[in-house]
Amino acid sequence: MMLQKTIHKSVKQNIRALLFVILSVSFFACSFPVHASAYSQTPIVDMAGREVTVSGRAERIITTFKPATLSVLSLGLADRLVAVDSHSPGVEINTAVYPAMRALPKIGNRSMGMNLETIISLKPDLVLLYAQKDGVITADRLSRSGIPAVIILPESMASIKAALRIIAQAAGCPERADTVIQAIDHVMSVVSARTGGLPDQQRKTVYYAGPEGFFSTASGNMLQNEMISLAGGINAGHALTGFFKSISPEQFVQWNPDAVFVCREIRSSAGKYLKKPELAEVNAVKGKQFFCVPSSNAPWDFPSPLSALGVLWAAKRLYPDRFTDVDLIKEIDRFHEILFSRSFTELGGRLADTIQP
Secondary structure (H helix, E strand, O other): OHHHHHHHHHHHHHHHHHHHHHHHHHHHHHHOOOOHHHOOOEEEEOOOOOEEEEOOOOOOEEEOOHHHHHHHHHOOOHHHEEEEOOOHHHOHHHHHHOHHHHHOOEOEEOOOEEOHHHHHHOOOOEEEEEOOOOHHHHHHHHHHOOOOEEEEOOOOHHHHHHHHHHHHHHHOOHHHHHHHHHHHHHHHHHHHHHHOOOOHHHOOEEEEEOOOOOOEEOOOOOHHHHHHHHOOOEEOOOOOOOOOEEOOHHHHHHHOOOEEEEOHHHHHHHHHHHOOHHHOOOHHHHOOOEEEOOOOOOOOOOOOOOHHHHHHHHHHHHOHHHHOOOOHHHHHHHHHHHHHOOOOOOOOOOOOOEOOO
16 A cells, blocks of 8 residues: 555656646747747648648748738738838838838839749748739749748738738747737727617718729729728728729719718829819718828728728718717727837827818
8 A cells, every 4th residue: 555655646746747847848938939940831821722831930021012011010020021012111101110121122013023033032931922913823933932922812801810810820920910800809899889780771871982093983892892881881882893993973973972081092182073063962072071091101991900990980980979989099009009019109190081172
């Protein structure tokens, strides 16, 4: 009996010692940076259904379009960028968050073409591409050259979150995507608590004027359609399909929107439509409900985590009485602090959404 007790005590001591070792290893593994070589190869299924293997965690990242760059910055991965598309440094918030972006190599852009030789010469661990045009073909070419290239398609609130998870997985920081997504969900919950139960007959009709001109509007397949819907409105062009669609002034009058949201690219020319006699009877004109989508330092009406703030802003503009308890700047500052470690105000942002005739 004495021998059995001794053996039992010895086993318990060994188990405690083993648990101590396991917990100690786990603690130190989480407390110190882990070199890329410590990670096993990470298989990723991108948003084009391609399986891509990233060896270790991506430490050298190249973005090829603006939403990808904003997503990388929001995940706190700015210092892993080794090159960006030629448009990204022109987005004010990008250089406010990461001034060194101005000096990074530029690889071109998806409209004018990308320099694959530059991309390959920089030896990135991860290249983020868009599916449109030759995105998939380019990704496959890079992959055949031994460079992991991932397609992301941030064209809806759900796919923006999915893109964040893919980038964070490749970068070895999946928990960071959770943090950003929680911030998005918080903003959405603020909106849905106030406009989610609106009956259809109380929802305001919104016309969205896109970057190609005042009479170019977002179809029902586009992110802007979803943003208006989440804000509690109805996109006047929701029955259209495809991307931006041109309409006639007569169609605009027939839709008779209650509000007009203008892409900031055409802000300077939008005011003249408030004075056109043929549009004078449109509800949005009569009520002077013409607004430019803010902010001053980043587009909120194009795909990125910041689209959540576009929804919040739109909802408050459409239904101000339901948002009297919401401090817009406070919510915006909080969101930016989570994503960029600095508030919207600290980053030089301003809410400039009025349009003068």
